[in-house]
Amino acid sequence: MKDKRIQIIETALGLFAEKGFEGTSIRDIAEKASVNVAMVNYYFGTKEKLFERIVEYKSATTRGLLDEIQKNESITPIQKIEAVIDSYIEKLFTHRMFHRLIQQELILNQRESLQNSIVNNFIPNANIVKNIIESGIKKGDFKKVDLELTIATLNGTINQVLLSRKFCNRLMNKSDDYIPYEDIKFKKRVSVHLKQLMHSHLLNN
Amino acid sequence: MKDKRIQIIETALGLFAEKGFEGTSIRDIAEKASVNVAMVNYYFGTKEKLFERIVEYKSATTRGLLDEIQKNESITPIQKIEAVIDSYIEKLFTHRMFHRLIQQELILNQRESLQNSIVNNFIPNANIVKNIIESGIKKGDFKKVDLELTIATLNGTINQVLLSRKFCNRLMNKSDDYIPYEDIKFKKRVSVHLKQLMHSHLLNN
DNA sequence: AAAACTTAATTAAACGTTTGTTTAATATTA
DNA sequence: TAATATTAAACAAACGTTTAATTAAGTTTT
Numbered sequence: 124m125k126d127k128r129i130q131i132i133e134t135a136l137g138l139f140a141e142k143g144f145e146g147t148s149i150r151d152i153a154e155k156a157s158v159n160v161a162m163v164n165y166y167f168g169t170k171e172k173l174f175e176r177i178v179e180y181k182s183a184t185t186r187g188l189l190d191e192i193q194k195n196e197s198i199t200p201i202q203k204i205e206a207v208i209d210s211y212i213e214k215l216f217t218h219r220m221f222h223r224l225i226q227q228e229l230i231l232n233q234r235e236s237l238q239n240s241i242v243n244n245f246i247p248n249a250n251i252v253k254n255i256i257e258s259g260i261k262k263g264d265f266k267k268v269d270l271e272l273t274i275a276t277l278n279g280t281i282n283q284v285l286l287s288r289k290f291c292n293r294l295m296n297k298s299d300d301y302i303p304y305e306d307i308k309f310k311k312r313v314s315v316h317l318k319q320l321m322h323s324h325l326l327n328n
Numbered sequence: 329m330k331d332k333r334i335q336i337i338e339t340a341l342g343l344f345a346e347k348g349f350e351g352t353s354i355r356d357i358a359e360k361a362s363v364n365v366a367m368v369n370y371y372f373g374t375k376e377k378l379f380e381r382i383v384e385y386k387s388a389t390t391r392g393l394l395d396e397i398q399k400n401e402s403i404t405p406i407q408k409i410e411a412v413i414d415s416y417i418e419k420l421f422t423h424r425m426f427h428r429l430i431q432q433e434l435i436l437n438q439r440e441s442l443q444n445s446i447v448n449n450f451i452p453n454a455n456i457v458k459n460i461i462e463s464g465i466k467k468g469d470f471k472k473v474d475l476e477l478t479i480a481t482l483n484g485t486i487n488q489v490l491l492s493r494k495f496c497n498r499l500m501n502k503s504d505d506y507i508p509y510e511d512i513k514f515k516k517r518v519s520v521h522l523k524q525l526m527h528s529h530l531l532n533n
Numbered sequence: 534a535a536a537a538c539t540t541a542a543t544t545a546a547a548c549g550t551t552t553g554t555t556t557a558a559t560a561t562t563a
Numbered sequence: 564t565a566a567t568a569t570t571a572a573a574c575a576a577a578c579g580t581t582t583a584a585t586t587a588a589g590t591t592t593t
Contacts, residue, residue, distance in 0.1 A: 127568090141437050145350035149553060159570055164554055227435055229492040230428060232346045242498050249499055271499045272485070272521040279484030280477070287434035293447050294454055294476045316477040323528040332542090354579060364544055369580055535593085542587065551578065561568065 128166050129180075131156050135163075136177050140220040143227060144174060144234075175237065181221045182244060185214065189251045200259030201326060207252055208277070208317045215281055216304050226286060249274050256325065265325045273324065280317060333371050334385075336361050340368075341382050345428040349379060349438075380442065386426040387449060390419065394456045405464030406531060412457055413482070413522045420486055421509050431491060454479050461530065470530045478529065485522060 134156035138147040149170055153160040167173040192206045215222050225241055228234065252274050259265035284291045284303065292301050303309040339361035343352040354375055358365040372378035397411045420427050430446055433439065457479050464470035489496045489508065497506050508514040 143348060143350060143436050143438070145348060146436065146438055148551075150551085160553095161555080161571085162569070165568080168554095170553065223435060226491075227432070229495055230432055230435075231348050231351065233348070233351055238494055242492075242495050245495065246498050268524070269517065269521040272489070272518065273525075274499065275488040275496075276481060276485045276521075276525060279486070279488030280481045281484070282488065283480040283484030284477070286431075287447075289443055290434055290447050290450065291480075293451050294479065312474065313477065316474040316481075319473070320478075320481060320525070320529050324525050353577075355577085365579090366545085366581080367543070370542080373580095375579065537590100537592070539590070540588085542585100544583105544585070546582085546584100548581070549579100552576080553574100554576100555574070556572085557570105558572100559568100559570070561566105563564100563566080 127156075127158060127162065131158060131163055131166065131173070132177050132180055135173055136181065136220055136224060139174070139177070140223040140227075144170075171234065174234070177221075177224070178237065178240065181218065185218055185221065187214070187248060189248055193251050193255055200255055200262060200264050201322065203255045204252075204259075204321050204325065205318050207255065208321065209314055211277065211281060212310055212314055212317075215285055216310055219285055219304055223286060226282060252277070259325065264327065266327055268325060276324075277317065277321075280320075281313065284313060332361075332363060332367065336363060336368055336371065336378070337382050337385055340378055341386065341425055341429060344379070344382070345425040345432075348432060349375075349436075376439065379439070382426075382429070383442065383445065386423065390423055390426065392419070392453060394453055398456050398460055405460055405467060405469050406527065408460045409457075409464075409526050409530065410523050412460065413526065414519055416482065416486060417515055417519055417522075420490055421515055424490055424509055428491060431487060457482070464530065469532065471532055473529060481529075482522065482526075485525075486518065489518060 131152065135147070135152045138151055138155065142151075149163050150160055153163055163170070163173060167176055188210060189207065192203055192210065195203070195206075198206070228237055228241060232238075249271075253270050256265060256268065256270055256273060260267055288303065289299060291297075291303055292299055295303070297303070336357065340352070340357045343356055343360065347356075354368050355365055358368055368375070368378060372381055393415060394412065397408055397415065400408070400411075403411070433442055433446060437443075454476075458475050461470060461473065461475055461478060465472055493508065494504060496502075496508055497504055500508070502508065
């Protein structure tokens, strides 16, 4: 069964995202995935290589449709931004465990090679958004905003609600066991907020 | 010398912020702080208690002046928001190592008691900002925006640039060894962006 | 002020666990 | 039969923590 490799990957992803890389032992992973401890090293060599494989595996399934949005000539810049927002929210909420993993790795200054590959995966996405805003400015639709920090605001807002459930719940006056990420209403709420925010931030008049 | 305790705290703060709690060993801390390994346990009991002491110690020195901004009746709501933005940026940039520590802890689901105390420290601050925006809405100065998500946007934008230097630098087309957090121009840039953003987001007309 | 005593600070070494990883034997599949 | 998968056991290294001995500092007694 080649499923066992994937079973290990999925289990490790969950544990890494929840407890961190150093906070998760191979024995934790093996037990939760119901495999022998040695299987992890047998399939992936080392713990660090397992981590890299997870990033590879998930990156492949997470590749974006942002290009299509950018190239679509039948919609206005602000409509493109709205499409980007919905695409972002959908992607990050759906793959939120992977996203947590990535964000943790970005904060930590360990495993530099991984940092680079993560950043290199992010930058093209950011550049697409950048281009959309730039062309909106050229067209006269958008104000001359700070491109990079506008992107930081988009990412940052979603991260803020996505990375700490407890903080998010307290802020929203929800009980601690509420899981906002599975609530369609909450996703919609974030979408509406970001669209309104970008409307007033970007649009002239 | 009671300085040694503080020396350990400061060193541990730096290492925890950089390498994470589980990624930092007591021997790492002791070596970098030039003290014997046993001193850490002698002073703080356990590694986890050391962590708690760091949070205590730093929380005390980081207590806010947000209350004063709120109570100041000689300035308008939007001026209050601007003051909050500058206060936030100043505080988080200055204590950015502590802030990294806190954010890491919020993402991870370990050490629940610490999570609670962190969240409980944050919520009052958030509520002050909430009150300012609410009173701005009542006065008719502000639009009826999503209160909680507006706060998430404020926090999230600053976090986004503060938590990953590499990502931040790539986004800004700076070299990898550039340290934006020590650059006054960069701080100013974030301030200007956030103020513009909140102006168009909050203000009527 | 010196000596005696008491507490606190500091050290090197050791403790028992847990860690990631490897081995060597066994079972399974092709 | 040959390659692959799986296992329990063992490995050395690193971990947080404790111990027991030594030094320094502070206090009390003479």
